[in-house]
Amino acid sequence: MTTAAPARTSRLSHLVSTERVYRLGLAVAAAVLALVFAALITSLILLITGHGPISALHHMIDYGTQATQISAIINQATTYYLAAIAVAIGFRMNLFNIGVDGQYQLAAILAAAFGGTVALPPGLRQIGIIVVAMLVGSFWAGIVGVLKVTRGVSEVISTIMLNFVATGAIAFLIKPSNLGHLYGENLTTKPIPSSGQVGGISLIPGSDVKVYGLVFLAIGVGVGFQFLISRTRFGFDLRATGRSASAARASGVNVKKMIVVAMLLSGAVAGLVNMPELLGNAHNYSLSTPSGIGFTGIAIALLGRNNPVGIVFASLLWAFLDTSSNILQISNIPTSIVSITEGVVVLSAVVAFELVNRYALRRQQRKVGRELGLTTPDPGGPEAGGTGSEAVPA
């Protein structure tokens, strides 16, 4: 029995590694299908409203592939990517962090104020700003974790509430009597001097816009996330808790601690969301600092299936749609059509992924059944030698 079994296992494990490739293919196919479906719906709406879908798409692609726009798309995607990773960390634990929006904005204003006022030597100053942002984001998200484990408050409720609190806090903080300065019509924090900035890189030749230097920070966060999740004990505990809190608990995971730590991590990454823009372009926090990226991050995390590589593609797609939609105004097409596209993409992607998941599980069960059906029916059991002889012809 012990001699036959490994042979059987290794013979069949072949099938299964191709199985993994197959599942990846399925996932990609699901994403593509979702896109095609979203394109169809968008086209339909364009047609109904009397516009040509083909020419609209043509315009968008033409515009979106100009060097300057490519740089802008990369910059936008960098910001989205960080927000989506922040959301994905929560999702991997079954925590729905809707509060990324408040976390990153509060982090941005405090980090900007820190960078504008606290003089540190170059290098340290940038690091200091980033660390402050991460700490603020962590703190804001940590409240949610602590409330959840001590008082059983659902993180969905508390993150939404804390978003409002953050908005109010920012309005208070940006007052000229506090951290803000009035420059013309705009209220801003004190600008970060050039010794505290991170210069852009001319990644795309011929572009007027430089790519954020902190694009590498985003890449680092993605790599770090993947490493943490798939290679570390901590990541294993985190995923285990997300899959089954009861099983994780029985396996020795301190689930409460895990919830707090996951929220702290998610908040730290959320704190980074505005850093590429702050250190690379705006150099201050102002009323015009973009808001709402936290919510975009949720959609992108869903589309990218909480996977660091998937989220790269999802962020780029989102940034492309956002950026290139500007051109639609020239043909008198409302840019909000792109919001419809984005919404449909997420909805259909979620549905398609779920369908693929179920299909894959059923298929696997059937496969297990079939494989074993071939080897087990002989009534003497696997010891009877039938298995051994079956394993020979490959």
Added chain:
Amino acid sequence: MLVAVSEPSTVAVAAAPAVELRGITKRYPGVVANHDINITVIRGHVHAIVGENGAGKSTLMKTLYGMHRPDEGEIAVNGEVVHLSSPGEAIRSGIGMVHQHFMLADNLTVAENIVLGDEPRRFGILDKRAARRRIAEISDAYGLGLRPDALVEELGVGDRQRVEIAKVLYRGAKILILDEPTAVLVPHEVDELFGNLRELKAEGLTVLFISHKLDEVLAVADEITVIRRGTTVATVDPKATTARQLAELMVGSELPVPELRESTVTDTVELSLRNLTVRAADGRTVLDGVTFDIHRGEIVGIGGVEGNGQAELVEVILGLHAVESGQILLGGEDIARWGTRRRRTSGIGYIPEDRHRQGLLLEAPLWENRVLGHQTEAPNVRGPLIDVSAARRDTERIVAEYDVRTPGIDVTAASLSGGNQQKLIVGREMSAHPRVLIASHPTRGVDVGAQAAIWDHLRTARAEGLAVLLISADLDELIGMSDTLHVILRGRLVAQVDPRSVTPSELGAAMTGVEGDDATAPAEPGPADSGPAESGPHLTKGGSS
């Protein structure tokens, strides 16, 4: 290679058999399917179909009742090949099914329930008189003793079952499928049912009786077909067969017996509970001054009706539940305030009662499940990192050594059968070489082969000095596998019995707190856990899955 060992009764039958299944194969998502099923059911017979849980009985009955089409093979009713693609067609062919779980409307009368969906009408409205007349005829003809005007909610379980049978007869069924009909009945109701079945037989009806209770099958059937791993393996005459032979046919090998040979109990106490008191969240005392020791090489069994503190006992030892007062000593060290992880890495292994809830990550591949619970131990980790390749290799080893039937270690735990999931868990826990193993219903819902293997592993580990806490609802397992046996009742250890001399009925009486030794478990149809008390092989396993 796929020789079906089936021997359908080759006795030449004059009349066409009531039902003939020829080469039925049904592929199905999941592990068990039917293949090459051959059964011949003679008219006027009670034909029993027996097999373990998951052997494919239900799949077969669904095929016969038209709930799905077989992929191969044919069904002949009264000599004519039929294609049954819905229960409606099955009923038209004279096949009716009495389900294990009754499908009756409580707020309607017996008569209304029986005619429901097939009402006799006069001028478009229910003809109550005609209905009552037909039901009285059926009731008299088959001795069912129905009261047509009684409300179903007032009826006992046995009466409800007779209503179900009448429902099927009312629709003109000549062939009745009874799916585990005795599972919900107390002994005297079982006798009544068997009386009814004899009446049906006498009237020329044919009964297909599905069960895994062998004593009952031997008592009532004219012929018995055994199904194992999805196929028919033998058809036997109950008069010339013993329960044990039947059981061995079902299992395909000699039936495992839960028993321990020579004692391996040492003097070293490995786990000691001292006056342990535990409260539930609502303040109720769930464990009250529990004190016992487990020595190296000893299996300590805890018997009790479910819900008397066993679950809390397990959780408190693992640190999943807080201690109110008392001590838990592991090798002399008080661990009562330790976290779960520290306890587990200090050598407490755990086979959970509910493996889906506490033992597995169902959506994760097998190798990740091998790491679960041992996230801090070799070979799964190197420092703070998961050693994926070592963990995978070790999973391959467990799969081979513990005979986990799977095509590979990348399939998800959810796609394995219960027995194979359990073997993986046992392999995982044993691989950490624990000092103490908490085995909570270790063979619940697994097939007999896996059961034997799990018992073997427990015996081997015990011989190597493992201290085991065994909690089980299967009294035979409890008595056979324990060196020391305590009885728990309402959170207290109320008795210690000698597993070498106690009988299941004595143990059952102690568990329910009934004094005296001839008391039987209270006759309630709910938990079938108290188990049959007679001697002989029992395949009744606690719970059903």
